[in-house]
Amino acid sequence: MVAQLTHVLLVDDEPAICKALALALTRAGFRASTALSGETAMSIVRGEHVDVLVVDLRIPDMRGDTLFELASSIQPQLRARTLFTTGDITERAQELIEACRCPLLRKPFDLKDLIDWVRGVQPMADNQSA
């Protein structure tokens, strides 16, 4: 039986950031999908299993926390496996993150931090799949 790779969905409106993060995750042994908008992200969430969600708080068509709520209502495992990223942390953003109880990585962040975090939630994903 072929082991399935952990599927990470990256949501960021900057194509270059998406591309770079996807490359880093792929090289670290994950399967990465990218979405430049909340709508695209939702279509992926509706269509396939996502193990981990990495969302920029500011995406053009939807707030990151709204996407988190919508995505985790379809795939509840994402409630504990979502990571927010942001370039500028405002008080409001901090409140949203606390309300969602999700961790946050401030941009620009080290790729290792992202990979370590995804690896940290991977055993949970594996257990759930099993």
Added chain:
Amino acid sequence: MWFYDIPIRPRVDVVAYLPRQLQSHLTIVLGSQHTLITAGGWDELRAAVLQHVTDVLVVDPVVDGTPRVDVIEEIHRQFPSLPIVIYTTLSNLSMRAIHNLGRKGIEHVVLNRFDDERRRFLELLERVPGQTLSDQMLRSLAPELAKLPVTMVRAVEQLFRSPGRFRNAQDLSAAAGTILRTLYRQLEIAGIHSPRLLVASARLLRAYALLRDPGRQIKEVAAKVGYHSQYQLTQHMRTLTGHTPRTVRTHIEPEQFVTLLAAGVRRSVQSRRIHGRSRA
């Protein structure tokens, strides 16, 4: 004024400052068809951009191990029409640089051994010059393009995105996969005067982007986009937009220029229709 065919070499002039390995790959990507000027340091890079009318700057912000986002930002400020492509190897340092440059609007990124495959990379390098303006122009011509067959729309899109690849109306008809006569007829039905005018407008759009950079001479811009002389550029610019290159450079904002150019492409049809009615 005749818009006769001007032999343009489909050539992209690239200035680059990259690590040896990436530079070698870029040399292969560009082949002998395009020009590559390489810099050996940040000062040389600044000088090269100043001295040459360049189509694209390809740079690794961490070429010497220290991120130099500041130099790239400075070049971007001085030459806003010059597209900058970040070509780098993914690392924490380069990731930070990509993030910081993205915030300044420098968004074209090619990653070593990920998306630097020859054909794809070359397509990007040929497409990026004047991309924003070409997108505006295509939006402006959307009502006319909507009346064309899909293959012709794709050809017109290609024309505005890579004007250097189209020397004349024949090149446009070849890209559309049709004969010249059919192309003329379809464009006329859509409300565009002629393929020749369309090819000329794509060239003028590129000229306008270069004219917007302070410090570039009109003569240099004319030569760059394939005109034999500044006079010829002036004639074409006047005919299609009603203004001289000097005026468009200093007084015409990009949106206005695109509107004028799109109107110029349609104008002859309108006047002919009026003429037709009067004859009728």
